[in-house]
Amino acid sequence: MAQRRGSALLLAVPVIALSLFLVGCPKRPATTAASAPPPTGTPSPSAAAPSTAPSPSMTPSPAAPSTAAPSTTPPAPSEFTANANLKDIFFDFDKYDVRPNDAKTLDANAAWLKSNENLVLIEGHCDERGTNEYNLALGERRAKATMNYLVAQGVQASRITIISYGKERPTCTEHSEACWAQNRRAHFLVKAR
Amino acid sequence: MNFFSSLMRPGRPLGVLVALVLLAATVGVVSSPPAARSQGADVLLNVLATGAKKLNIVIPNFAVVAGSDTAGLARSLPQVTAKDLTFSALFSVVSDVPPIPTADPAAVRATFANFAAAGAHAGLQGLLNLRGDRTEVEMRLYDLTSPEFRLIAAKKIDLPATQARRLAHKIADEVVMQFTGESGVADTKIAYVNTGGGSKELSLMDYDGAGATHVTSNKSINLSPMWSPDTRSLAFTSYMRGYPYLYRMFPFENRPVQVVAGFLGINSSPAFSPDGRFLAMTLSRDGNPEVYLLNLATGAFRRLTTYSGIDTEPTWSPTGREIAFVSERAGGAHVFVMDAEGANVRRLTQAGFNTQPRWSPKGDTIVFTSRQGNFDLWAVSPDGSNLRRLTAGPGNNEGASWAPNGRHLVFQSNRPGGYQLFTMLADGSEQQPIPRTPGESTSAAWSPRLP
Numbered sequence: 221m222a223q224r225r226g227s228a229l230l231l232a233v234p235v236i237a238l239s240l241f242l243v244g245c246p247k248r249p250a251t252t253a254a255s256a257p258p259p260t261g262t263p264s265p266s267a268a269a270p271s272t273a274p275s276p277s278m279t280p281s282p283a284a285p286s287t288a289a290p291s292t293t294p295p296a297p298s299e300f301t302a303n304a305n306l307k308d309i310f311f312d313f314d315k316y317d318v319r320p321n322d323a324k325t326l327d328a329n330a331a332w333l334k335s336n337e338n339l340v341l342i343e344g345h346c347d348e349r350g351t352n353e354y355n356l357a358l359g360e361r362r363a364k365a366t367m368n369y370l371v372a373q374g375v376q377a378s379r380i381t382i383i384s385y386g387k388e389r390p391t392c393t394e395h396s397e398a399c400w401a402q403n404r405r406a407h408f409l410v411k412a413r
Numbered sequence: 414m415n416f417f418s419s420l421m422r423p424g425r426p427l428g429v430l431v432a433l434v435l436l437a438a439t440v441g442v443v444s445s446p447p448a449a450r451s452q453g454a455d456v457l458l459n460v461l462a463t464g465a466k467k468l469n470i471v472i473p474n475f476a477v478v479a480g481s482d483t484a485g486l487a488r489s490l491p492q493v494t495a496k497d498l499t500f501s502a503l504f505s506v507v508s509d510v511p512p513i514p515t516a517d518p519a520a521v522r523a524t525f526a527n528f529a530a531a532g533a534h535a536g537l538q539g540l541l542n543l544r545g546d547r548t549e550v551e552m553r554l555y556d557l558t559s560p561e562f563r564l565i566a567a568k569k570i571d572l573p574a575t576q577a578r579r580l581a582h583k584i585a586d587e588v589v590m591q592f593t594g595e596s597g598v599a600d601t602k603i604a605y606v607n608t609g610g611g612s613k614e615l616s617l618m619d620y621d622g623a624g625a626t627h628v629t630s631n632k633s634i635n636l637s638p639m640w641s642p643d644t645r646s647l648a649f650t651s652y653m654r655g656y657p658y659l660y661r662m663f664p665f666e667n668r669p670v671q672v673v674a675g676f677l678g679i680n681s682s683p684a685f686s687p688d689g690r691f692l693a694m695t696l697s698r699d700g701n702p703e704v705y706l707l708n709l710a711t712g713a714f715r716r717l718t719t720y721s722g723i724d725t726e727p728t729w730s731p732t733g734r735e736i737a738f739v740s741e742r743a744g745g746a747h748v749f750v751m752d753a754e755g756a757n758v759r760r761l762t763q764a765g766f767n768t769q770p771r772w773s774p775k776g777d778t779i780v781f782t783s784r785q786g787n788f789d790l791w792a793v794s795p796d797g798s799n800l801r802r803l804t805a806g807p808g809n810n811e812g813a814s815w816a817p818n819g820r821h822l823v824f825q826s827n828r829p830g831g832y833q834l835f836t837m838l839a840d841g842s843e844q845q846p847i848p849r850t851p852g853e854s855t856s857a858a859w860s861p862r863l864p
Contacts, residue, residue, distance in 0.1 A: 296655040357702040
């Protein structure tokens with residue numbers, strides 16, 4: 221290619237490309253390469269060894285005699301298991317008060333708990349229609365309301381631990397009222413003392 | 414709110430100046446010469462005064478002045494910069510044209526004259542110097558509206574070769590700085606929660622979606638990442654030890670995860686104060702969810718709220734003197750504001766079920782999620798005025814987080830089916846997806862500008 225023709229082409233390319241400015245049409249920038257270079261810095265993997273965990277006890281010392289000293293941290297949730305004698309209760313949308321029919325379930329749960337010395341973990345759950353943080357708080361309120369009812373029925377508070385999972389552990393995932401109603405629940409797990 | 418009206422905010426001399434220039438233009442009177450300031454701002458003002466909405470900038474491929482460009486950076490870096498400047502919504506960009514000649518002044522002039530004739534207001538030249546383990550770009554920004562194609566600014570930026578892509582972002586941020594007086598947000602990251610590995614793990618990506626990677630792998634439930642102002646750490650809630658504790662991790666340093674709060678009940682909703690001295694959070698250790706402040710230097714906790722029901726989701730004003738939060742004290746869920754000692758509580762929202770407030774780094778807006786059927790993003794001024802809706806579907810739109818410029822937001826939307834991350838401008842315009850991630854992505858937190 222002759223030198224002059226080459227440089228004319230060199231000038232023509234930007235003019236053609238830039239002429240879009242003149243017709244008022246914003247040129248889309250050429251797409252960047254699809255592959256992603258490595259991220260800045262090296263993210264450190266999550267270590268399994270955090271520094272000391274502060275956990276002041278919220279529950280009073282157990283009144284019943286026990287061979288072990290009162291512990292300030294509850295047992296890990298994984299140490300608890302389901303028990304067919306403790307049935308779930310359910311809640312209205314955005315609410316954490318115990319409904320009359322659910323109170324009957326809790327009466328039966330309380331009766332069974334008073335017949336043994338098991339520790340119990342009450343989980344509070346929400347349906348998917350709340351935002352994550354608010355649902356953590358709402359799940360906590362549901363678990364707490366459930367605990368308060370059981371304590372009022374005579375179950376020792378020191379046997380009970382609560383945990384909220386917000387909307388993070390649904391039992392069903394359909395976007396339906398039926399599924400949502402199932403997820404708005406308090407669930408019970410037990411552990412031998 | 415477009416870029417032009419954003420210049421008109423009270424207290425911004427630039428904005429007042431633009432108003433004066435336009436007013437003068439409208440009534441046909443020549444305004445008095447503006448006070449001395451950067452040439453870049455002059456160029457932008459003059460362009461906007463003609464009625465244009467954006468500044469036209471051409472970014473030719475970079476020229477390699479030293480070293481061997483085996484990775485094709487001369488072409489790929491300006492493309493990244495071009496996308497960054499387009500994203501800023503301030504520029505119309507033309508890129509992927511041959512490099513500006515470096516040696517022959519006549520050829521340089523001719524190239525600039527071509528660009529100017531085609532309507533470009535500015536040109537960005539990059540000179541690439543590849544020195545083995547470091548990469549350097551000298552950027553030169555030219556005013557193509559001036560007859561002599563005046564140089565606005567020249568700057569050399571260099572980084573380790575492994576971070577070459579960041580050079581493009583830093584160049585874009587410098588260009589925005591030259592024209593507006595405030596740096597762009599291209600050199601930032603987004604922390605978020607992703608389920609692509611089968612569990613909810615903390616993840617990081619560049620603001621444009623590049624380099625997406627998990628930064629936790631504990632296979633439990635990890636939630637609510639929030640950046641410290643120095644960008645060195647992320648606070649987050651995790652069930653990695655069974656119960657929801659609040660942790661702090663250091664994604665760019667080889668340091669173990671720290672437990673920040675491990676009380677009975679929930680330990681969640683972290684928010685660093687703008688000066689980095691305090692971490693606000695939600696604890697239910699006193700019997701119900703309340704907002705607390707942790708003094709990071711002394712380790713002392715101080716409770717701010719006292720209502721017997723749910724108080725949660727603190728977000729700081731950039732002054733550090735006020736905190737907005739969510740409370741059910743008025744029934745339902747509403748956004749309230751209190752001072753940083755917990756006094757002077759006032760209510761901001763009236764209708765809807767309102768959560769996830771996020772105070773803009775500019776201080777002028779609080780964005781929040783409102784459920785009125787589906788979830789959508791709304792905004793309100795901190796005095797409760799100017800309530801407006803930012804999204805109207807499709808699907809649910811939640812979990813907004815501000816870019817450090819207070820102009821852009823990232824949020825999660827399930828409009829594609831599952832939840833993915835999107836960005837938009839503060840007025841709800843320019844909604845666009847971040848490149849898709851596996852699984853679902855939620856809970857985005859936009860980092861401050863990286864140091």
